[in-house]
Amino acid sequence: MKNRQPAYQAEPANAPRSAGSPLATTAGTLRKRLPLTVAAVGALLVLTACGGAVHADSAQGPSRAPVSGGTLVYATGDTEPACLDPIVSGNVPQALVSTQYLEPLFFQDENGEVGPWLAKSWKWSKDRLALDITVRQDVHFTDGQQLNAETIIRNVAYIKDPKTLSSTGILAVEKVASVEKISEFTARLHLSEPDNALLEHFAQVWVPIQSQKALARGAEANCLSPVGTGPFKVESWSKQQEVVLTRNDDYHTPAPTAGHSGPAYMEKIIWRFLPDHAARFAALQSGEVDVIDVLQPQNAVAAKADPALDTLIGSRPGHVVNLTLNTTEDPFNDVRVREAFVRSVDVDAALKSIFMSTVPRSNSVLSSITKFNRQNPDAYSTDVDKANRLLDEAGWTARDSEGYRTKDGQRLSTTAIQTEAVLVPVSVFEQFQHSAKAVGFELVINQEEPASFNAKRYAWDYGISPLYYTKNSPSVLNIVYDSAHIPSVIKGGYHANNNGLTGPAADAIDQALRLAATTGSEKERGELYAKAQQLIDKQYLSLPIFDQQTRLGFRSDVEGVRLLSPLGMPTFYDTWLDRS
Amino acid sequence: MSLDTDNRTTSHSIAAPATRDTEARARLKTVLRLTGFRILGAAGVLWAVATLAFFAMRLVPGDPVDALLGGPGNNATEEVRQATRELNGLDRPLLVQYGSYLGKLVTGDLGDSYQLREPVAQVLGEQLGNTLVLAVLALATAWVLALALALWSARGGKVATLVGNLLEVVSAAVPHFWLGSLLILVFSVSLQWLPATSGAPGIEGLILPVLTLAIPLAGFLGQVMRESMLTAMNSPFAISSRARGESEASLSLRHALRHAALPGIGLSGWAMGSLISGAVVVETVFARPGIGRTLLQSVLVRDVPVVLGVVVLVAAIYIIVTLLSDLAERWADPRLRAA
Numbered sequence: 076m077k078n079r080q081p082a083y084q085a086e087p088a089n090a091p092r093s094a095g096s097p098l099a100t101t102a103g104t105l106r107k108r109l110p111l112t113v114a115a116v117g118a119l120l121v122l123t124a125c126g127g128a129v130h131a132d133s134a135q136g137p138s139r140a141p142v143s144g145g146t147l148v149y150a151t152g153d154t155e156p157a158c159l160d161p162i163v164s165g166n167v168p169q170a171l172v173s174t175q176y177l178e179p180l181f182f183q184d185e186n187g188e189v190g191p192w193l194a195k196s197w198k199w200s201k202d203r204l205a206l207d208i209t210v211r212q213d214v215h216f217t218d219g220q221q222l223n224a225e226t227i228i229r230n231v232a233y234i235k236d237p238k239t240l241s242s243t244g245i246l247a248v249e250k251v252a253s254v255e256k257i258s259e260f261t262a263r264l265h266l267s268e269p270d271n272a273l274l275e276h277f278a279q280v281w282v283p284i285q286s287q288k289a290l291a292r293g294a295e296a297n298c299l300s301p302v303g304t305g306p307f308k309v310e311s312w313s314k315q316q317e318v319v320l321t322r323n324d325d326y327h328t329p330a331p332t333a334g335h336s337g338p339a340y341m342e343k344i345i346w347r348f349l350p351d352h353a354a355r356f357a358a359l360q361s362g363e364v365d366v367i368d369v370l371q372p373q374n375a376v377a378a379k380a381d382p383a384l385d386t387l388i389g390s391r392p393g394h395v396v397n398l399t400l401n402t403t404e405d406p407f408n409d410v411r412v413r414e415a416f417v418r419s420v421d422v423d424a425a426l427k428s429i430f431m432s433t434v435p436r437s438n439s440v441l442s443s444i445t446k447f448n449r450q451n452p453d454a455y456s457t458d459v460d461k462a463n464r465l466l467d468e469a470g471w472t473a474r475d476s477e478g479y480r481t482k483d484g485q486r487l488s489t490t491a492i493q494t495e496a497v498l499v500p501v502s503v504f505e506q507f508q509h510s511a512k513a514v515g516f517e518l519v520i521n522q523e524e525p526a527s528f529n530a531k532r533y534a535w536d537y538g539i540s541p542l543y544y545t546k547n548s549p550s551v552l553n554i555v556y557d558s559a560h561i562p563s564v565i566k567g568g569y570h571a572n573n574n575g576l577t578g579p580a581a582d583a584i585d586q587a588l589r590l591a592a593t594t595g596s597e598k599e600r601g602e603l604y605a606k607a608q609q610l611i612d613k614q615y616l617s618l619p620i621f622d623q624q625t626r627l628g629f630r631s632d633v634e635g636v637r638l639l640s641p642l643g644m645p646t647f648y649d650t651w652l653d654r655s
Numbered sequence: 656m657s658l659d660t661d662n663r664t665t666s667h668s669i670a671a672p673a674t675r676d677t678e679a680r681a682r683l684k685t686v687l688r689l690t691g692f693r694i695l696g697a698a699g700v701l702w703a704v705a706t707l708a709f710f711a712m713r714l715v716p717g718d719p720v721d722a723l724l725g726g727p728g729n730n731a732t733e734e735v736r737q738a739t740r741e742l743n744g745l746d747r748p749l750l751v752q753y754g755s756y757l758g759k760l761v762t763g764d765l766g767d768s769y770q771l772r773e774p775v776a777q778v779l780g781e782q783l784g785n786t787l788v789l790a791v792l793a794l795a796t797a798w799v800l801a802l803a804l805a806l807w808s809a810r811g812g813k814v815a816t817l818v819g820n821l822l823e824v825v826s827a828a829v830p831h832f833w834l835g836s837l838l839i840l841v842f843s844v845s846l847q848w849l850p851a852t853s854g855a856p857g858i859e860g861l862i863l864p865v866l867t868l869a870i871p872l873a874g875f876l877g878q879v880m881r882e883s884m885l886t887a888m889n890s891p892f893a894i895s896s897r898a899r900g901e902s903e904a905s906l907s908l909r910h911a912l913r914h915a916a917l918p919g920i921g922l923s924g925w926a927m928g929s930l931i932s933g934a935v936v937v938e939t940v941f942a943r944p945g946i947g948r949t950l951l952q953s954v955l956v957r958d959v960p961v962v963l964g965v966v967v968l969v970a971a972i973y974i975i976v977t978l979l980s981d982l983a984e985r986w987a988d989p990r991l992r993a994a
Contacts, residue, residue: 150852150942154952157725157770164725237738242724242731295772314771314781315944315952349852349942357839358851526717526957533718544730554730568733 152369165243187446489538827874853943
């Protein structure tokens with residue numbers, strides 16, 4: 076998963092950038108952009124004069140003591156958040172940046188186990204309708220406000236306020252009916268019904284704990300400068316350009332997996348918005364930025380071959396990137412046709428050719444880092460003979476002039492909607508189109524821009540839709556597979572369940588999922604989620620393709636780049652620049 | 656302009672004072688009438704643009720409530736969506752929404768951005784300067800490049816004409832996104848002379864975006880300029896100038912240049928429009944803040960107020976620039992002043 080290959084080499088062409096003030100950084104960048112002749116002469120001088128230093132540097136390698144100070148330039152290819160507080164809406168671009176300055180109550184490790192973070196301890200009531208959370212007594216927000224029981228009350232109220240426009244956060248606290256102060260540092264959450272994913276919800280940066288003083292300013296002000304307890308704080312935000320984060324010098328609440336304690340090494344992070352994939356990678360290659368995300372497959376291959384660059388690619392939790400099949404209409408209302416489609420396509424070949432083997436295959440609807448995920452390669456392997464057999468059984472036996480199967484004069488055909496926003500490129504669909512044709516199945520590809528993609532999705536106007544859902548809990552299955560989430564309140568409105576399966580098979584899935592979400596025993600929870608996945612696999616409601624990923628490329632002199640569990644977001648708390 | 660035999664304004668100098676006075680009054684009247692029509696026309700154009708954009712944005716698939724909730728693909732439940740719709744008046748009939756939009760527009764209120772939670776006027780105010788700097792610099796650079804190319808290729812004989820023609824056609828045909836990426840590869844990645852992004856302060860971040868916008872435009876301008884330059888160099892006044900002993904260099908710089916510039920000036924209004932649409936691509940490639948990037952982002956998330964604001968603003972800029980280029984044309988071409 077973490078295929079980071081440290082490659083410690085001095086770069087003669089890039090004069091060492093002095094760490095420290097922004098002025099020094101500018102000087103460093105300027106030096107790099109001198110005309111070629113000067114740069115070449117300089118490079119020659121560095122090469123001849125510091126030949127020994129190259130060896131010394133590589134010999135020292137990672138054993139060198141971390142250096143404090145300097146500015147890290149991060150360029151994100153994800154969209155610019157509309158609000159820096161991830162309570163408002165709550166999406167991946169927000170999670171990426173806010174991981175640097177906000178922290179949640181709990182920490183969830185890579186095995187899915189929940190432990191303390193800003194919360195010191197917790198205690199469930201017998202009926203599991205009340206949860207007492209005791210927070211640490213030594214934590215102050217970066218605006219000076221102390222963390223206490225009142226903080227939790229204010230945070231939940233802020234999430235639930237309709238004017239806040241929360242979408243991920245409000246789902247997380249759906250079952251929380253009220254919050255009560257028990258003592259100065261203990262708050263009691265009263266639930267409307269048991270929710271065994273509640274601690275997991277409070278372990279994501281989408282439900283962070285923010286200063287009540289800052290929240291009182293209202294959503295508008297809080298969006299510009301949310302105040303948390305993280306290793307950095309928001310200094311300024313130039314829209315369409317960058318967010319500047321500065322070090323929190325009083326920081327003392329690192330996550331349990333952190334590599335050190337005390338304040339972060341970096342003095343400043345410049346978080347740039349650089350949407351163009353080619354330009355972003357070029358900026359990394361030229362040393363203009365230190366870290367980039369949304370690293371494209373071809374660039375990941377190039378970065379691995381370049382000694383000046385490293386990569387860090389890791390999974391995100393939740394519902395994997397998959398092709399969801401619409402069972403509400405022909406031809407996917409027949410489970411045999413659904414399986415036939417899944418069996419006809421070759422996912423492995425597509426990942427190899429189009430993602431250049433930088434993305435591992437998933438055989439589970441749950442991400443490989445989500446608790447209770449159950450890989451089921453037998454169900455999702457390619458089997459063209461079986462596909463043909465299933466289609467024959469389903470009555471699609473005749474063929475038309477173009478070689479496609481027909482039944483009652485109707486061609487066996489389905490439409491896939493595709494958008495750049497859900498990382499399944501058209502080229503993958505084209506491969507699937509080709510392999511589906513081999514069994515007489517027509518696949519029509521409709522490329523959509525994000526808004527019309529979602530409009531079609533809401534209106535059930537698709538046969539196949541690429542989808543994913545990021546969440547650090549197996550309860551993500553309750554959101555996307557429970558048939559209660561099929562209807563939408565208004566016509567053409569949002570629905571979390573996109574397969575649309577109803578009837579006895581759906582009832583069985585619902586029952587397993589609902590029991591799994593409320594049981595008090597973790598063991599039984601695991602068994603029930605395993606059973607639910609088995610039922611889901613059997614119905615061929617979706618074709619899992621790969622885990623959602625955080626894909627970083629960075630200069631190899633940037634040390635200590637890590638992904639933080641449970642969402643797999645980058646954290647720069649342990650990061651330092653090996654540039655002296 | 657003393658030696659220019661094509662100069663028809665000389666007639667004014669021999670006109671009697673009285674005639675000049677009536678003439679001036681008549682001209683003022685014409686100008687006022689024209690200006691009146693212009694203003695009426697501009698208002699009509701703005702209204703039509705605002706209306707078309709409003710209905711186009713609401714007719715394309717996509718729910719504007721998504722913009723309020725963090726963009727398409729957010730996981731807000733339908734309950735949250737409905738509450739948000741009501742909070743923002745999106746549940747009212749479309750015509751009522753249009754009426755209230757138009758009413759506000761007349762008073763100069765562009766509304767609030769769904770996504771950015773800021774007044775649209777403020778969003779545009781923050782970004783307009785960046786795009787104008789980019790567009791004006793690109794226009795100026797394109798002019799310099801086009802004129803230089805026209806001067807050189809019109810005077811340099813057959814080969815120069817051929818090379819000039821080829822350069823113009825190729826650069827005019829190059830798409831911005833391709834040229835931008837190419838310039839980044841050459842000047843940022845290989846040579847490391849210039850930054851790949853335009854976010855850095857200072858002039859060096861502007862060079863590549865300006866060139867990306869200017870080169871294709873220079874191709875267009877160069878083509879029309881060289882044509883009229885060649886025509887001018889072969890016209891009777893050029894021949895008589897040569898006969899009076901004027902050098903080729905002086906002829907082309909002092910006389911033909913003005914002829915070459917005329918169609919370029921006329922095209923500049925159009926060019927400004929194309930530069931702003933080119934800014935959508937260039938600002939995205941070079942990560943430069945501006946109106947173009949704002950427009951793209953807002954269209955993608957269906958942030959209707961911002962899209963409408965940008966469209967109305969760009970239409971206004973287009974109208975103003977067209978007016979300015981008309982005036983400049985009158986100034987550069989005495990024939991138009993007499994008419």
